[in-house]
Amino acid sequence: MRYLMIVKATPMSERGEFGPDAEKMFAEMNAFNNEMIAAGVMLDGAGLKPSSAGKRIRFEGRGKTIVTDGPFAETKELIAGYWLIECKSMDEALGWARRIPFDDGEVELRPFHEPEDFQGVAPDEVIAQEQAWRDEQASKAAKTPA
Template identity: 85%
Template sequence: MRYLMIVKATPMSENGEFPPDAEKMFADMAAFNNEMIAAGVMLDGAGLKPSSEGKRIRFAGRGNTLVTDGPFAETKELIAGYWLIKCKDMAEALSWAKRIPFDEGEVELRPFQEPEDFQGLASDEAIAQEQAWREAQQRNAPRTPA
């Protein structure tokens, strides 16, 4: 099952700043990422630029959108980065999340909706198509050496 580990933004990350020990932080994160890659857990991960460089798109009916430029007010509702991981269950995903080399901050761990979760709601063909897309994405994804 796939899980998203969502790194919550902080006032520092929203200002586009890095901590004074950024070199150590990057080394620790690289070691953690390499460990997850070697274990076959990490599918993707990245930091995000501050919301001042982003946009929000609100939908009010098809074709009716409102675009708002960042920055956005509520830092506690923003994300600064993520990992996409694949684990056998929530316990395994949580064990990885607890090992993130952060001194402080917050990470939210959420499971993905998988195609089989829609059994009885979507057609078997639609579910099979979604599974085929996921398999194609994994086959075509760039490979990072561990």
Template identity: 50%
Template sequence: MQRIDEEAGPAGRSSGRTGHVQYLATGDDAMPRFMMIVKASEESEAGVLPTREALVEMGKYNDELTKAGVMLAGEGLRDSSKGARVSFTGGRTVVTDGPFPGPAEQLVAGFWVIRAEDRDEAVEWARKVPFEDGEIEVRQIFEESDFPA
């Protein structure tokens, strides 16, 4: 696993995203990938950021994923009022600006992409997320080899 600190950005240029870190896989690409999807909450949809303490704990968790060689990516998402949905019907597209209606828990607030031996291992990693409250959905990602040639 290779850590890229994007504070400096490519060629030393600042990306403007202090502390943002991207991880690139450098290990066993044969292991399946899983996305751990963080469901939104009323607080995250209201734009409330995690506490400093929660961010420190999340940093420790991300370091644990990295040291174990399983983390490929991980990001938090802004609330849906900053987003848009693109719907497709009969070949036509419709763009709907956020915020999106419905329960906050049906929205996504962030994600990790990890490599794990199987779903059980991915679930064990999800169980270690330092959340007091919330929900994480674990889904396996299709690989190129899953599709017919």
């Protein structure tokens, strides 16, 4: 099952700043990422630029959108980065989340919906098509040597 580990934004990340120990933090994050890659858990991960570099798109009826330029006010509702991991269970994913080399901050861990979650709601052909698309994309993804 796939999980998203969401790194919550902070006032510092929203200013686009790194702390005074940034070099150490990046070295520790690199080591942590390499551990997850070697374990075959990490599928993707990245840091995000501050919300001032982004836009929000609100939908008000089909075809009607409202675009708002960042920055966005509520830092606690923003994300600064993420990891996409694949684990056998929530407990395994939680074990990885607990090992993130942060001194402070907050990470939210959430499972993805998988195609089989929609059985009985979506037609079997749609579920099969979604799974085939995901399998095809996974086969095309660049593989990082462990």
